[in-house]
Amino acid sequence: MKIAIAQLNPTIGDLSGNAKNILEAARKAAKEGVRLMLTPELSLCGYPPRDLLLSSEFVESMSKKLHELAQQLPTQIAVLVGTAEPNPYATSKGQKPLFNGTALLEGGKLQKIFYKRLLPTYDVFDEDRYFEPGYQTNSFTIKSDSQFKIHIGVTICEDLWNEEEFWGKRNYEINPLEDLAELGVDLIVNLSASPYTVSKQKLREAMLGHSASRYQTPIIYVNQIGGNDDLIFDGNSVAFNRTGNVVCRAKAFASDLKIIEFDEQTKDLLPTAIAPLPATEEEEIFSALVLGVRDYARKCGFSQVVLGLSGGIDSSLVAAIAAEAIGAENVLGVLMPSPYSSEHSITDAEALVKNLGIKSQKLPIGDLMKSYDRLLGPLFAGTEFGIAEENTQSRIRGNLLMAISNKFGHLLLSTGNKSEMAVGYCTLYGDMNGGLAVIADVPKTRVFSICRWLNRNREIIPNNVLIKPPSAELKPGQVDQDSLPPYEILDDILERAIHHHQSTAQIVKAGHEPAVVNKVMKLIARAEFKRKQAPPGLKITDRAFGTGWRMPIASRWLPPNPSN
Numbered sequence: 001m002k003i004a005i006a007q008l009n010p011t012i013g014d015l016s017g018n019a020k021n022i023l024e025a026a027r028k029a030a031k032e033g034v035r036l037m038l039t040p041e042l043s044l045c046g047y048p049p050r051d052l053l054l055s056s057e058f059v060e061s062m063s064k065k066l067h068e069l070a071q072q073l074p075t076q077i078a079v080l081v082g083t084a085e086p087n088p089y090a091t092s093k094g095q096k097p098l099f100n101g102t103a104l105l106e107g108g109k110l111q112k113i114f115y116k117r118l119l120p121t122y123d124v125f126d127e128d129r130y131f132e133p134g135y136q137t138n139s140f141t142i143k144s145d146s147q148f149k150i151h152i153g154v155t156i157c158e159d160l161w162n163e164e165e166f167w168g169k170r171n172y173e174i175n176p177l178e179d180l181a182e183l184g185v186d187l188i189v190n191l192s193a194s195p196y197t198v199s200k201q202k203l204r205e206a207m208l209g210h211s212a213s214r215y216q217t218p219i220i221y222v223n224q225i226g227g228n229d230d231l232i233f234d235g236n237s238v239a240f241n242r243t244g245n246v247v248c249r250a251k252a253f254a255s256d257l258k259i260i261e262f263d264e265q266t267k268d269l270l271p272t273a274i275a276p277l278p279a280t281e282e283e284e285i286f287s288a289l290v291l292g293v294r295d296y297a298r299k300c301g302f303s304q305v306v307l308g309l310s311g312g313i314d315s316s317l318v319a320a321i322a323a324e325a326i327g328a329e330n331v332l333g334v335l336m337p338s339p340y341s342s343e344h345s346i347t348d349a350e351a352l353v354k355n356l357g358i359k360s361q362k363l364p365i366g367d368l369m370k371s372y373d374r375l376l377g378p379l380f381a382g383t384e385f386g387i388a389e390e391n392t393q394s395r396i397r398g399n400l401l402m403a404i405s406n407k408f409g410h411l412l413l414s415t416g417n418k419s420e421m422a423v424g425y426c427t428l429y430g431d432m433n434g435g436l437a438v439i440a441d442v443p444k445t446r447v448f449s450i451c452r453w454l455n456r457n458r459e460i461i462p463n464n465v466l467i468k469p470p471s472a473e474l475k476p477g478q479v480d481q482d483s484l485p486p487y488e489i490l491d492d493i494l495e496r497a498i499h500h501h502q503s504t505a506q507i508v509k510a511g512h513e514p515a516v517v518n519k520v521m522k523l524i525a526r527a528e529f530k531r532k533q534a535p536p537g538l539k540i541t542d543r544a545f546g547t548g549w550r551m552p553i554a555s556r557w558l559p560p561n562p563s564n
């Protein structure tokens with residue numbers, strides 16, 4: 001029996017567009033003799049629909065669209081479609097209003113609906129807010145063309161993430177996999193919407209391969225692809241035979257339709273095309289960010305972007321990502337030298353523009369700075385030149401970029417990296433201006449390694465950009481390391497504090513200077529007000545400053561000073 005993996009890229013809330021994509025994939029698959037097609041979690045509305053789920057109109061429209069789709073599908077194919085379904089006991093039993101469901105559509109009708117049992121409510125996930133957990137083991141039987149019956153277990157994303165033997169602990173009381181194994185299903189399918197983080201596919205494959213072999217049951221895992229706000233879904237849908245080996249993998253970071261054969265004799269999946277995984281983490285992150293920018297722009301209706309080009313490494317990388325995402329001809333880089341700008345800030349930016357083939361404009365800001373000084377002079381009389389004057393440059397640039405965005409409808413990309421966002425080394429309403437923060441979850445040391453990877457065959461990021469010391473150039477001779485520890489040290493402290501939740505004492509024990517650790521911890525805490533006002537940033541790590549980061553702003557808590 002042929003089974004299709006439809007690795008789709010839904011747009012949140014575009015019920016008609018998403019249904020059309022499911023229908024097109026089903027028609028293609030049916031022509032290839034496919035009997036069952038699988039789509040990602042909540043494929044009809046896109047994942048995550050967030051508070052759209054609180055709108056009864058939205059949920060009703062989804063249900064209407066589901067029935068419409070059932071009638072349009074080719075009759076010879078059964079399709080599993082992800083949809084939210086009202087919970088009839090929401091009022092009488094005080095339960096959550098919806099189920100996170102998977103509908104089996106066949107023969108023009110909704111035949112059966114299955115409910116997600118394990119609801120992730122951590123990091124970026126908030127499923128307890130909307131959904132009641134399903135309480136039944138989910139399975140159905142399908143007949144192949146040769147009248148052979150196959151018993152299929154249905155799981156939805158998190159349902160497969162509670163394998164105690166793999167994790168060494170149980171995250172939830174129940175394990176839908178164990179229940180399906182007890183039922184003796186022939187095949188387990190998993191409809192997923194699993195956001196990308198660096199190297200997550202290796203973890204998924206280790207976990208799913210372990211489960212397939214442990215239960216001696218083949219597993220087909222179908223993931224969503226595409227960027228939805230801050231989240232990037234990498235696809236990488238994958239199938240395992242009953243010994244736990246990968247027998248099919250769909251593309252990373254692109255839509256795909258894969259067909260895999262379930263052998264009725266051996267009751268196992270037969271090997272088919274296995275798309276390769278990206279060769280390095282740098283390639284993987286670059287591809288993820290390209291998809292994130294492309295889809296954010298497309299899904300929000302932008303065809304062109306603008307950004308400030310300083311000749312520094314952050315804006316250079318963002319320009320390279322944007323050129324790959326939406327085409328060099330759609331990227332406008334603006335050079336805005338001030339009297340403090342170095343000669344190389346202009347020549348390096350010009351070299352980048354040439355290497356990428358993007359458009360550029362030069363808008364020197366010296367006169368505007370003088371106007372600000374003249375106007376503010378009497379008010380600031382008797383004060384020292386300081387942060388206010390430095391930041392004025394950044395804000396003039398931010399203003400000019402937003403004027404261009406307003407005039408031409410370009411999306412402004414902001415260029416701050418994760419190290420800067422962590423410690424607040426960025427200016428509100430200045431370089432933080434923008435609609436999308438492309439590398440806000442990429443630490444500075446990783447910015448360097450991605451740029452080196454980009455240059456593996458030819459120079460894309462001008463070599464001088466890679467070797468000069470990072471500088472905000474807001475006052476003469478300024479370099480980042482005047483204010484911050486070296487980036488290797490800063491990033492290691494940040495990784496320990498943010499990703500591994502290490503205490504200051506643990507970070508010091510790992511070999512860092514107590515005074516440096518203390519300073520970084522303070523800076524992280526104090527910069528919360530800035531991060532709250534930052535544009536959405538594309539998530540690539542397991543702890544980004546986005547929807548999964550929920551820190552108070554007006555807080556007095558600071559980790560204990562390790563020097564005391």
Ligand SMILES: Nc1ncnc2c1ncn2[C@@H]1O[C@H](COP(=O)(O)OP(=O)(O)OC[C@H]2O[C@@H]([n+]3cccc(C(=O)O)c3)[C@H](O)[C@@H]2O)[C@@H](O)[C@H]1O
Pocket residue numbers: 387390391394424425426427428430431472474483529553
């Ligand atoms: N808790 C709070 N809640 C809400 N707002 C709060 C606040 N605390 C301060 N503020 C506000 O924030 C202001 C301070 O923040 P902000 O104005 O951003 O300025 P600030 O953080 O003082 O300065 C920006 C820093 O970023 C550095 N930098 C690095 C790289 C690039 C760039 C660049 O711009 O290109 C800048 C620059 O060298 C400087 O050290 C205060 O004056 C106050 O208005």
Ligand SMILES: Nc1ncnc2c1ncn2[C@@H]1O[C@H](COP(=O)(O)OP(=O)(O)OP(=O)(O)O)[C@@H](O)[C@H]1O
Pocket residue numbers: 307308309310311312313314315316334335336337338341345397415416431469470471472473480
């Ligand atoms: N002279 C300039 N012309 C245009 N844009 C600028 C200029 N200086 C700063 N910017 C904008 O402000 C952002 C922040 O500057 P910052 O110096 O932190 O970053 P960078 O120059 O890209 O990288 P690095 O920090 O490694 O020098 C830049 O990425 C750029 O978008």
Ligand SMILES: NC(=O)CC[C@H](N)C(=O)O
Pocket residue numbers: 041120125156157158159161192193194195
């Ligand atoms: N949508 C989900 O249930 C996702 C949760 C899952 N653990 C993941 O990140 O892949």
